[in-house]
Amino acid sequence: MRSALKQTLRTFPWMQLIVCLVPLGAVLACLALFVGTGNDAAREFYRLRALHPELTRGIRLFSAWTQNVFYAFWFILLVYGLRVKKKDLARRALWFFVVQFVFSFVLVRVVKVAFGFPRPYAALAGAGVVPFSFDTGQHSFPSGHTTTVSISAYCTAALGADLLLSLLMGLVLAGIGFSRVYLGMHHILDVSAGLVFGAFGSFCFHYLCNRGST
Numbered sequence: 001m002r003s004a005l006k007q008t009l010r011t012f013p014w015m016q017l018i019v020c021l022v023p024l025g026a027v028l029a030c031l032a033l034f035v036g037t038g039n040d041a042a043r044e045f046y047r048l049r050a051l052h053p054e055l056t057r058g059i060r061l062f063s064a065w066t067q068n069v070f071y072a073f074w075f076i077l078l079v080y081g082l083r084v085k086k087k088d089l090a091r092r093a094l095w096f097f098v099v100q101f102v103f104s105f106v107l108v109r110v111v112k113v114a115f116g117f118p119r120p121y122a123a124l125a126g127a128g129v130v131p132f133s134f135d136t137g138q139h140s141f142p143s144g145h146t147t148t149v150s151i152s153a154y155c156t157a158a159l160g161a162d163l164l165l166s167l168l169m170g171l172v173l174a175g176i177g178f179s180r181v182y183l184g185m186h187h188i189l190d191v192s193a194g195l196v197f198g199a200f201g202s203f204c205f206h207y208l209c210n211r212g213s214t
Helices: 002-011 014-034 039-051 053-083 087-115 120-124 144-157 163-182 188-212
Strands: none
Touching: 002 188, 014 144, 014 163, 014 188, 039 053, 039 120, 039 163, 053 087, 053 144, 053 163, 087 144, 087 188, 144 163, 144 188, 163 188
């Protein structure tokens, strides 16, 4: 285990990770500086959604379907790896789905329930923090969409050494993070936490792939 951890630290695609993070980090910084945080941003985006229903519809579709594209891509990699007997590729695809399940469908949901932070639309209606709540309106922290897509973006970017691919993944991730704030589903803090969860998930993915190949 120790040798696999050292190998992961040595071989982890740090540059790809940084390039993936920068676009969304810049977006969140601009939102905090020019729009505000917390209820200030929630009120502004509530106003914008009312003014631009068509734009809002497009952003909602982008937010809802982007991760499905990643799932389809990694499923194709899994099937291809199995069919042509590329065990390393198939194993990476399997670990991708395992990590997504553990982080996006288990860990993130446990944290959401435990913290019970209100989503922006709920906060505007007067809701407060309700720990251990199963009300989805209290599941703002962290952003599940950001966690899921960040893991996908990091893992996909790591498939190649081309930083242009990493930048493309970073732009997709920035779009998702912005969409969650724009749609009133998450605060800036929630999206930032999703990035952290996603980065840790991608590190675990790389560790598992290294461990499986030793």
